[in-house]
Amino acid sequence: MIQRVHLASDYKALVTSKEMPFIDEDGLMRVGGRLENSSLNFESKHPIILPKGHELTEALIDHFRRKMLHGGPQAVLASIRLQYWPIGGRKAVAKVINKCIRCFRVKPKTAEHLMGNLPADRMQANRAFLVTGMDFCGPFLYRSEVRNKPAIKCYICLFVCFSTKAVHLELVSDLSTPSFIAALKRFICTRGKPKTLWSDNAINFVGAKNELAELKRLFSNDQNCQAIHQQCLDDENPEDLDVLTPAHFLIGSAFTALIEPDVSVLNINRLDRWQRVCYMQQIFWKNWSAEYLTLLQQRSKWRSRKPDIEIGTMVLVKDENLPPLKWPLARVIENIKGNDEVARVDVLRTASGTTRRAINKLCVLPMDPDVVESLPLPTEGGCLEKHQNS
The missing domain is CATH 3.30.420.10 (Ribonuclease H-like superfamily/Ribonuclease H)
Incomplete structure (x- = not known):
């Protein structure tokens, strides 16, 4: 009945023709294929054709998925094709598997959003x-x-x-x-x-x-800086106080160094030795601003804006120290948005209380009302009556 409704034109064309696919003696459309000379049984050589996106097709895929102990798309599809041939098979099987909570928890996918601006x-x-x-x-x-x-x-x-x-x-x-x-x-x-x-x-x-x-x-070196500054004012040769220390090699200046004035706009020939060191350091940071900083303009990933995770959504909270099946469940209760009105942090309610997590640590469970979990097989023309009414 499903074949006659959803594949009506093909069914009528095959009633009088002898081309492949064909209609068997029970009125079922079957695949012709190239396995006629194989040792497989009749159902495997000529599986029954199933329409794409139908409830019966999804129910059969879900049945074989459970039978194969939540196997991957290729394994489930191979098992189905021993008896049935769903149109668009791999995509149809992947669609059902992607809605399975247990399969998702084994291989969860974290949420993503548009990469934020640099602070x-x-x-x-x-x-x-x-x-x-x-x-x-x-x-x-x-x-x-x-x-x-x-x-x-x-x-x-x-x-x-x-x-x-x-x-x-x-x-x-x-x-x-x-x-x-x-x-x-x-x-x-x-x-x-x-x-x-x-x-x-x-x-x-x-x-x-x-x-x-x-x-x-x-x-804190504020008092030290003030003392050294006062000593520099009283000393006739303040440059003698600036001795070479290991800090100059580690951080580029002494731990108690004062803020130097901008000398990068002056003629280098007018500067003394220490001022030339400051000049070179300040020129380096100007080159850093001109050459390196512009490289941070491009977003290397997370280039598209995606919808925020809705309030009430069930998620898995990623924990690098635990296997995915032991990641805790949580419910989103609040979105925290930044200046660009993008929520990159969510407030969660867990079994132990409330917490905050970035969305790249959250895996949204495929809790969809159309999930095929325990859909019974329709009988006695129920599918035909349902689709005729729709």
């Missing part, structure tokens, strides 16, 4: 690590020197310069706040005190606020 801190000509982003990666395993002792977890605290993309790595033993504070102290002793630190507001970063206040006091 102002990424486009300023600053020394390395003056504005820094930090995050943890890991865990990694290392073996102890003691024989037969199990491997021990460790992590890496990653510091990235916003201006130059320079990377500084610090090894930490765990994710606690004291370990992070120790790593930050080592970073500051090597790269200098940063003006701004950006993080993802993780627990160990949040717990460090009180200790960071004390750390800021310890590493």
Whole structure:
């Protein structure tokens, strides 16, 4: 009945002709094919033709998908074609598989949006690590020197310069706040005190606020700068105070260096030795602005604007430390939009409370009302009556 409704013109043409495909003695349209001389049975040589996009076709595909234990499109299609021949087979099978929640959880796909504009801190000509982003990666395993002792977890605290993309790595033993504070102290002793630190507001970063206040006091050089400035004013030869230190090789200036005036517009022949060093440094940052900064104009990925994730949508929250089947479920309860009215962060309700996550950490479940999960096979002309009424 479905063939006569959805393939009516082909069915009428095959009633009187003997071409392939053909109509068997039961009135079913079957594929002719080239397997006539094979050892397959009659149904495999001449499978029944199924119309594209019909409910019965999708129900049969869903049945074979479950029978094949949620196999891939090629395996499910091969199993179906031993008895049926759905038109547009691979796309029809992929359509049903893409709506399966269990198949999606095995191989989830994260959400994407238009790549955002660069913040102002990424486009300023600053020394390395003056504005820094930090995050943890890991865990990694290392073996102890003691024989037969199990491997021990460790992590890496990653510091990235916003201006130059320079990377500084610090090894930490765990994710606690004291370990992070120790790593930050080592970073500051090597790269200098940063003006701004950006993080993802993780627990160990949040717990460090009180200790960071004390750390800021310890590493603050404002009083030192004022004392050196006053000494330079009183000294007849202030250039003698600027001695070469390891910091000049690490960050390009001393840890307590004063802000130098702009000398890049002056004639280099008029400048003394230190001013020429400042001149070369300032010319470098001007070239950085003219040559490197313009390369950041292009969006390398996420070039198209896509709809925001709707409120109430069920999502998987990506966790790099767990397999996909163990990623927690959550429901979107709020979209947080930026200045360009694009929501790149969502507020989620999970089993343990509410949290915020970027959308590239979310996998939208295919919860569609047309999902074929337990659709029964229509009988007694039900499909014909339904489509005639529609």
